Amino acid sequence: MINIIVEPALLLGVLFAIVMLFLYGLRFVNPELATDWDIFITTLGIVYSSIIVIHGWRLDPILLFSQVLLIFITFSFCWILVRQREIIRRLIEDF
Template sequence: MINFSFGPNIFLGIILALGVLLLYFLRLVKPEVARDEDIFFSTIGLLYSCILMVHGWRLDPILMFSQLLIITSVLVAGWENIRLRGLIIKISKKKKK
């Protein structure tokens, strides 16, 4: 049974999907920062967001809160990882000069 109604599960799924799509499109914007494993993590993140949107209505409030914490920590860690990749590229270019 699929019960599709707008709730916090849809909101979390959309935020996660946008985050992993940004990771996927990083390859087009800054290819020197992108890694091959980003495609794998983007695919897993999109699958996870789709599952959360379709079956998230079953989650009780404490499980929804745990999903919120997990998604927030994953997106923050991903943001920091991409930022650090850029800093490493910048430092390596400085040392070559």
């Protein structure tokens, strides 16, 4: 049975799926910054977000908070990784 209820877990799962799709879209917008590893990470992120959307109604508040922390840590690592790729690309172009 799939039970999707409008609650914070649904918002969290949809937000994570959108960010993962933006990471995948980086491949088309700026291919110099994209790597093959991004496809693997994006696939895992979409699977994770679908699990959160479908089974999020079962989460206790403390488990939901741990998922929120995990997602924000993932967002920060993705942001830092893309920025570092941009800096490295600019340094390589200067030489």
